[in-house]
Amino acid sequence: MTEPLRLGIAGLGTVGIGVIKIVQKQAELLTARTGRQITITAVSARSRDKDRGVNLSKFAWEDDPVALAKRDDVDVFVELMGGSDGPAKAATEAALALGKHVVTANKAMLAVHGQALALEAEAHGVQLRFEAAVAGGIPVIKSLTESLAANQITRVMGVMNGTCNYILTRMESAGLPYETVFDEANALGYLEADPTLDVGGIDAGHKLAILASIAYGTQVDFNGIEIEGIERVSIEDIRYAGDMGYRIKLLGVAQMTGRGMESRMSPCLVPANSPLGTLEGPTNMCILEGDSVGQIVLRGAGAGEGPTASAVMGDVCDIARGINLPVFGQPSTTLRQAPAARSTVAAPYYLRMELADKPGALAKVATLLGEAGISIDRMRQTGHTEGSASVLIVTHRCTRDALDSALDAMPGTGVLTGTPVALRIEKV
Amino acid sequence: MTEPLRLGIAGLGTVGIGVIKIVQKQAELLTARTGRQITITAVSARSRDKDRGVNLSKFAWEDDPVALAKRDDVDVFVELMGGSDGPAKAATEAALALGKHVVTANKAMLAVHGQALALEAEAHGVQLRFEAAVAGGIPVIKSLTESLAANQITRVMGVMNGTCNYILTRMESAGLPYETVFDEANALGYLEADPTLDVGGIDAGHKLAILASIAYGTQVDFNGIEIEGIERVSIEDIRYAGDMGYRIKLLGVAQMTGRGMESRMSPCLVPANSPLGTLEGPTNMCILEGDSVGQIVLRGAGAGEGPTASAVMGDVCDIARGINLPVFGQPSTTLRQAPAARSTVAAPYYLRMELADKPGALAKVATLLGEAGISIDRMRQTGHTEGSASVLIVTHRCTRDALDSALDAMPGTGVLTGTPVALRIEKV
Known part of the structure; x- marks a missing residue:
């Protein structure tokens, strides 16, 4: 049996407490499955005195998460504070710089600074893991x-x-x-x-x-x-x-x-x-x-104490088992910068328009759609109230550009009594 | 970049061909993601001449899968022949004994010989992986x-x-x-x-x-x-x-x-x-x-060329990435022998009985269930044909033992005109 894997947990909200509970309740199981004892050595949060329903007296306390991340007795920094910048980022960077693994549930930090943090983690040969950041307990x-x-x-x-x-x-x-x-x-x-x-x-x-x-x-x-x-x-x-x-x-x-x-x-x-x-x-x-x-x-x-803590601990178990992967699945030095393409994939759309209850209104709308190259799959007119009627249209596949051009021209018909609604129908 | 990871594939049915196609089509992607080139050096199947729609001329051919498993130029033995015993097991054992990793889709072999094979793999410090054996492409x-x-x-x-x-x-x-x-x-x-x-x-x-x-x-x-x-x-x-x-x-x-x-x-x-x-x-x-x-x-x-081959190759990628796990999630020397408990977990049941269309028939059935401690949640009698009627019962939670004792006594009532059907209702 190798040395215990020592966690330092920053952030003692729902998820942080969930992680502590798992480490305590499943100690035997975790060791059986990973071949290592998993322990918590230190914790950090905003308020030391808050009653969280868990006994924290066995753990060292740090007011400053960066100090926690730097502790010699922490092998894995578990970042559960949240926020794309501020203490979460500072402490994560401090841990990575010292060659410590990081497990986080912080989607904002990864979405904004993921590339820089991945480069840092890989440069130091450590793991930056974040299963809990996306869809909670779902793997x-x-x-x-x-x-x-x-x-x-x-x-x-x-x-x-x-x-x-x-x-x-x-x-x-x-x-x-x-x-x-x-x-x-x-x-x-x-x-x-x-x-x-x-x-x-x-x-x-x-x-x-x-x-x-x-x-x-x-x-x-x-x-x-x-x-x-x-x-x-x-x-x-x-x-x-x-x-x-x-x-x-x-x-x-x-x-x-x-x-x-x-x-x-x-x-x-x-x-x-x-x-x-x-x-x-x-x-x-x-x-x-x-x-x-x-x-x-x-x-x-996708959230909650148990499911999110389960995901955090799944990552911790991977680290205890010595699993070593690039942060985003391939070395971050090889990740491409892809241009953002806006709505190029065609799809059918659901349209709702409130039309004035007068002859030819529907024809004007249908004509506009046709001129934009948009054909109609299904159309339904619901009962009208106060001089206007809801018209529902499901289009055949079209591009968002074509749709927008039709929608832009719609007010010119003079038959709309409200702003049209357009929602994509995703094929699943 | 480390040395290429060399596969030997035994069994060239749908899945084997799917694996070859992925290795050829996604060579670049596989290397980007695993940091290693993944190659196929040798293959084996029953018939060398069968047209499988894939060019096999670049691979060495072995008639005997055991010989394939033992080849010096094979790092991972990919077993896709099937069957709990026979050539699949012999070749798998040969590969493990020589310290080669094995990836298999063979559920029968694992269900029957899993423990022995896991002990062998772990004794040699190699991986025995089988994502494809359960539910095809589902991870x-x-x-x-x-x-x-x-x-x-x-x-x-x-x-x-x-x-x-x-x-x-x-x-x-x-x-x-x-x-x-x-x-x-x-x-x-x-x-x-x-x-x-x-x-x-x-x-x-x-x-x-x-x-x-x-x-x-x-x-x-x-x-x-x-x-x-x-x-x-x-x-x-x-x-x-x-x-x-x-x-x-x-x-x-x-x-x-x-x-x-x-x-x-x-x-x-x-x-x-x-x-x-x-x-x-x-x-x-x-x-x-x-x-x-x-x-x-x-x-x-759960099956098919692409999904099953995807699972096989997921395991191969794990091995290329150096992921090292016990076969069944914890060392096989620590796996317990659990006694089999038969139907101790209570559940509601669906019952269908064909009853003779005579007074008191339903009462007799209901009485028998009551005597066995089984209470009825819902009951429905459908139209009767030729002197008998279908009676449908959803019970409250009961044990299978209680249900069986009631069903055993059922013929004694003399009101059944067919064998009762009893199906468990699983809470999901």
């Missing part, structure tokens, strides 16, 4: 990096923000508008301090940027992602989409195209009976597609 | 062994024989009896030469035995699995189950109980709207449950 990083290593990845997709999926499915099941359910979710503590991170699609965008880097051998490029949140998804569109056999999900999709990397995080329609369509509440789902393996669907809890 | 072995290493596993489940799931879902969608769909599947080449391996649940049982070993740190025990095939699943039961919101799946379940390992491969009812319930055609699904991670669902193609 998506490992599956993509290792299991699918012999595949050219053709598409990566995911519903990776549980709060958004909770809001969307709750709107549907309770028939409530976005604002009401948002307030409910807030009262339940489901939202980040800055809710835009969740409902604005930023948190999920961070995760997509990480997956795309591994999938396509590119440098993490969070700024290259087209991001649209769920704030403007209406209960009407959820209902109409449902009537046509679809559900609306905040879906991240990354594909490599001839023009560069196309990555989007946006509300999309998916078939209601597909795995994505059946996803309820805060559950997450990642879909990996490769040229040999076809489609792999991974589903599980 | 279930890696997820269980590595990602969930910090979890006490509480249940492992899976639909792991695509042919059976094809037959069951085709029976339902086409309204055809088992025999007809079996013949269809046979004509389509979906069945093994000995179809009992598929429809008898043996192939899926092999896979469950492997998963259970990793999950619970026990020696592989194929004989400890209760196996029931799908041969007696009737279109009537599929329909009735559907009416009550369930679907019938050939489901493997392994749980550690106070009395030992309970592992079953049998037709079960699962909720139609659950991930398992929505599984169509030959797709496979594995569900892993751990004390921290909760429930992880993995779905994908």
